[in-house]
Amino acid sequence: MSPSPARRDRRGGPSGPPRGRQGPRRPPTQDAARDAALDTLTAVREKDAYANLVLPRLLRDRRLTTRDAGLATELTYGACRAFGLLDTVLGDCSDRPVDEIDGVVLDALRLGCYQLLRTRIPTHAAVSATVELVRGRAGSGAAGFANAVLRRVSERTEDEWVELLAPDATSDPIGHLALRHAHPRWVAEAFAAALGDARDELAEALAADDARPAVHLVARPGEISSAELAAVTGGDEAPYSPYGVRLEAGAGDPADLEPVRERLAGVQDEGSQLAALALTRPPAEGSDLRWLDLCAGPGGKAALLGALVSLDGGTLDAVEPAAHRADLIRSLVRELPVTVHVGDGRDSGLPAGGFDRVLVDAPCTGLGALRRRPEARWRRRPSDVAELARLQGELLRAAFELVRPGGVVAYVVCSPHLSETVEVARQAARLPGVVQLDARPFFPDVPALGDGPGVQLWPHRHGTDAMFCALFRREAAAPTA
Numbered sequence: 001m002s003p004s005p006a007r008r009d010r011r012g013g014p015s016g017p018p019r020g021r022q023g024p025r026r027p028p029t030q031d032a033a034r035d036a037a038l039d040t041l042t043a044v045r046e047k048d049a050y051a052n053l054v055l056p057r058l059l060r061d062r063r064l065t066t067r068d069a070g071l072a073t074e075l076t077y078g079a080c081r082a083f084g085l086l087d088t089v090l091g092d093c094s095d096r097p098v099d100e101i102d103g104v105v106l107d108a109l110r111l112g113c114y115q116l117l118r119t120r121i122p123t124h125a126a127v128s129a130t131v132e133l134v135r136g137r138a139g140s141g142a143a144g145f146a147n148a149v150l151r152r153v154s155e156r157t158e159d160e161w162v163e164l165l166a167p168d169a170t171s172d173p174i175g176h177l178a179l180r181h182a183h184p185r186w187v188a189e190a191f192a193a194a195l196g197d198a199r200d201e202l203a204e205a206l207a208a209d210d211a212r213p214a215v216h217l218v219a220r221p222g223e224i225s226s227a228e229l230a231a232v233t234g235g236d237e238a239p240y241s242p243y244g245v246r247l248e249a250g251a252g253d254p255a256d257l258e259p260v261r262e263r264l265a266g267v268q269d270e271g272s273q274l275a276a277l278a279l280t281r282p283p284a285e286g287s288d289l290r291w292l293d294l295c296a297g298p299g300g301k302a303a304l305l306g307a308l309v310s311l312d313g314g315t316l317d318a319v320e321p322a323a324h325r326a327d328l329i330r331s332l333v334r335e336l337p338v339t340v341h342v343g344d345g346r347d348s349g350l351p352a353g354g355f356d357r358v359l360v361d362a363p364c365t366g367l368g369a370l371r372r373r374p375e376a377r378w379r380r381r382p383s384d385v386a387e388l389a390r391l392q393g394e395l396l397r398a399a400f401e402l403v404r405p406g407g408v409v410a411y412v413v414c415s416p417h418l419s420e421t422v423e424v425a426r427q428a429a430r431l432p433g434v435v436q437l438d439a440r441p442f443f444p445d446v447p448a449l450g451d452g453p454g455v456q457l458w459p460h461r462h463g464t465d466a467m468f469c470a471l472f473r474r475e476a477a478a479p480t481a
């Protein structure tokens with residue numbers, strides 16, 4: 001094999017600004033889209049920032065044209081999702097491990113590599129635009145290094161790189177698919193475990209999780225119908241939620257839509273709508289006017305549930321420990337009979353047995369919504385799971401204290417990880433006085449819900465986030481914590 005280009009030109013420098021025979025730095029390029037993408041990737045790497053918060057702000061502040069904003073979004077989110085794949089390829093094309101490459105040079109290389117492997121941008125344009133970016137930020141030595149590395153990347157297609165670098169598809173199918181679809185191995189393993197007998201869907205599940213998702217709107221009950229909302233926004237009525245509307249991926253910022261600005265509608269994944277609706281559907285004999293959302297921030301489900309319970313003259317209490325998230329709930333539910341409490345759901349001070357229905361939409365790894373949070377899959381650690389599962393179990397036990405005998409509890413997480421889903425539900429169902437219901441009938445007309453009693457939704461099956469929902473009824477006997 002020919003020596004790596006990085007060996008021919010080592011001036012990219014392992015860390016800090018490259019030194020040596022390099023030309024003067026130039027002012028930032030005229031490439032507004034790539035500049036914005038690079039600045040976002042740098043903020044993600046250096047400050048643990050969220051790409052989907054940083055980039056929209058940059059696009060607004062710098063007043064990018066619609067075309068440039070589209071390109072910046074595609075490059076930034078695409079590169080963030082693919083970090084693992086990009087770094088594996090870049091590592092093979094460089095003479096040093098990627099974590100020894102100067103940070104901003106690595107950010108630019110990731111952008112360049114993404115363009116080469118996963119977009120139709122011509123090779124010469126992807127390479128030269130990236131090289132100019134690097135020259136502007138890190139000098140001509142680093143630009144030469146970037147040029148050499150990217151030339152080498154461009155020698156193969158994405159498929160060819162995967163075949164070369166991924167574990168063998170027969171002896172290690174999960175490892176192979178993890179690299180192919182740019183997921184950490186532990187996440188791919190968690191998906192495979194959750195799919196169980198349907199493990200042959202893993203490639204599809206990871207591919208759907210790697211694709212840019214459609215935006216879903218929720219029509220606020222009593223304010224606008226989903227048919228009207230679809231007509232006004234140009235979207236389509238969602239297939240399963242009676243309140244849902246699906247917009248095409250990349251259809252612009254949904255916050256700018258008039259019904260959203262006027263709070264007749266909100267942005268909410270259809271899976272979240274279905275999970276919230278499932279709480280409302282099992283019959284509850286007797287009073288049914290006091291509902292509780294025990295983990296309510298930022299308030300998407302509280303707004304839907306508050307609107308629904310208000311149609312019958314009922315009320316919703318919403319608990320959230322983070323004050324700023326409690327404020328977000330308040331601003332969403334202003335016209336609704338919703339009382340927001342700042343506090344810990346495990347010790348809310350609310351009356352025991354005081355509620356007819358309780359939602360526990362618990363804090364979780366968010367592995368079910370990775371497609372919406374571009375860099376999240378590379379941030380989460382397997383060690384996060386056990387602590388979250390403990391908190392989830394504690395919140396669920398608190399919910400059984402707060403619901404009245406005969407009342408309903410929904411346990412919801414946006415994750416397919418078995419430790420957060422089936423395991424938490426199984427332990428809850430062992431508590432005295434708690435009966436787990438088969439949740440599937442409360443997701444009417446939704447296909448492929450598995451063997452029950454919990455329901456796991458999937459992007460590749462349902463076009464929703466991978467939400468899990470388990471339903472329980474509290475029997476007359478009081479549960480013990």
Ligand SMILES: C[S@@+](CC[C@H](N)C(=O)[O-])C[C@H]1O[C@@H](n2cnc3c(N)ncnc32)[C@H](O)[C@@H]1O
Pocket residue numbers: 272294295296297298299300301302319320321322325343344345346361362363364395
């Ligand atoms: C998955 S989010 C809930 C999403 C929300 N239901 C919605 O639809 O917008 C979980 C929330 O639980 C909150 N949380 C974390 N620890 C909590 C606790 N001990 N008690 C109650 N809520 C908690 C988090 O701050 C976060 O806002």
